Amino acid sequence: MKIGIEAQRLFRPHKHGMDIVALELIRALQVIDSKNEYFVFVKADEDHTCLSETSNFHIIQVPGGNYVFWEQVMLPIYAKKYGVDILHCTSNTAPMFLSMPLVLTLHDVIFMEKTSGKNTSSNYQKFGNLYRKWLVPKIVGKCQQIVTISAVEQANISKVLGLNKDAIAVVHNGVSGRFGVKPSAETLNEVRNKLHLEEDFFLFLGNVEPRKNVGNTVKAFVLFAKINPKVKLVITGLKQSFVEDILNEIGEIDYLKRFVLAGFVEENVLLTLYAEAKVFLYPSLREGFGLPILEAMAFGTPVVTSNISAMPEVAGDAAFLVNPYSVEEIATAMQTAYENEALRKEKITLGYLRPSMFTWEKTAQKMLNIYQNGR
Template structure:
């Protein structure tokens, strides 16, 4: 089977959740599959690996004026998508690198919908509604849609009246597990809770800071380890106001081995997000042997089930109680670790790929 992966996401994201998804998907395709990827990003982007992978690369803005270069780029990718023979197209995002709508493809389109953030948090994430409109056109044009959780599917159906039979639920998985966690990478010397990922407003990080400050009052040696982008000015002010300056440890983006060790050595991983399309970090945490404290909303109960502590993300007191519980109850904490291992084993990238192949074959036939 010959599959075209429209590589728009690589123009915006050198690494990240969608990047990892396609790396795992393409990298695990059978050896009698022939994936092609269109791309105009820099060469150091984390591309997928496959023995038959063909990358159609365009060096963006390699001549002036840039406007002409951009038009040539789109024309180049339109020729590839139109005149090369493929069985289907699986875009990496909701718009095409060709600059055209998905209905222009000559082949069936399989589209993965990761979440409904643009629709549910439009005032923060998409105030002009431009992203949601592009997404709507992509969803309408696709012959098959993959949703990464049941919750994402239900949210999709609320906003877009498409036939339910066009949708298949295929969860993500984790490529990080405890086997990676025994290197010599540094971790905080004091006991710490761990937070990993974006801290956009819907991620509810401010409430975590408030709950953590409540707990530090009785556990003064406690640390909160944060992995992700640098703190904003607003976050720095909140940290100072809550007198947490000496209780935070910050790490920038890390290798998988370093991250796995931070997971394993933490008291618990905390995920207070108001909304997730799936939520890979809790799955990573369970795979690395740390308890998960997560919101009881959106897709997170699907991922964590009874293997973690779930709380109302609008209640600072509930979150504080969960933090105290794992500190005060080491036996219960160990039970959560074992349940987490069992839960994490239910997800695998091989399973994800096999289910995706079923969608590919159905569409291509």
């Protein structure tokens, strides 16, 4: 069987969640399947060494301009050229017209939902959301199989797009074995020195999207910091001005020194931050899955996350679950996770068990069954 996998943005240097999921899935398929022939369709970019070809996995660089033209025009041409029997599109969208069966991974339908608060997304993100909002209702009826990443999202997709839940397969994301491997003393010292982390710190993966709940997280940490003067919060992915605006809004700009704005961090730095953080904060308002929860747990780092959306499905009873709309509740959970040693140890022990329930090998095996059997 010839299986095509769309992974347009796989080679871009700063990978986002869906790019990482596609990469890990393909790597896992390379391990478990030596019989079928795969054609991975990508767009040329800087990080062309992140995936290697094997005897039955071929990387096909498809030319094209913007991602809409690449997806709607060039991808169908190349999928037909290489004679694939089925095409798996991995990141929410797919070509309108194909000459072979389509499997679509629809990670979520957040782009179809109204959000409250100021829209701080970039113009690129706004265009992408408009494109998805226009396209997805048109292509879901053409799919041989729709795949999503959690039972919560299966229900959301069914409701928003009017699909029978049975038509949507749930294939959970997995956790790479790299998460849980403690960093060397040399790497640890290098990261701490680079970010000036002499004290305990919490970790939060920032993003300008309102659903990431940056405002409430920052406000909650200020409440926590007033009681705990020797703990900092490391935030990745955000500019300092974004946090400054939140602190100015609540009249607490003096607390800016308690925040470490790390910007984009390479994977080795992220792994070290996960391993060394006293608490990992993930009080998101809306997620299709929530992979960072498991990544932090693999390192034995206690997690504070939300009691809504997909987070409880992923975290189980191994995290401190909070109402993400309550600043006070988030702050209280921070305090408990930091100072209650008995409860902290209990959550760490339970957390170590969660990643084994979500492996990329399991993900790949389920996807292989879908490719071969249609379900």
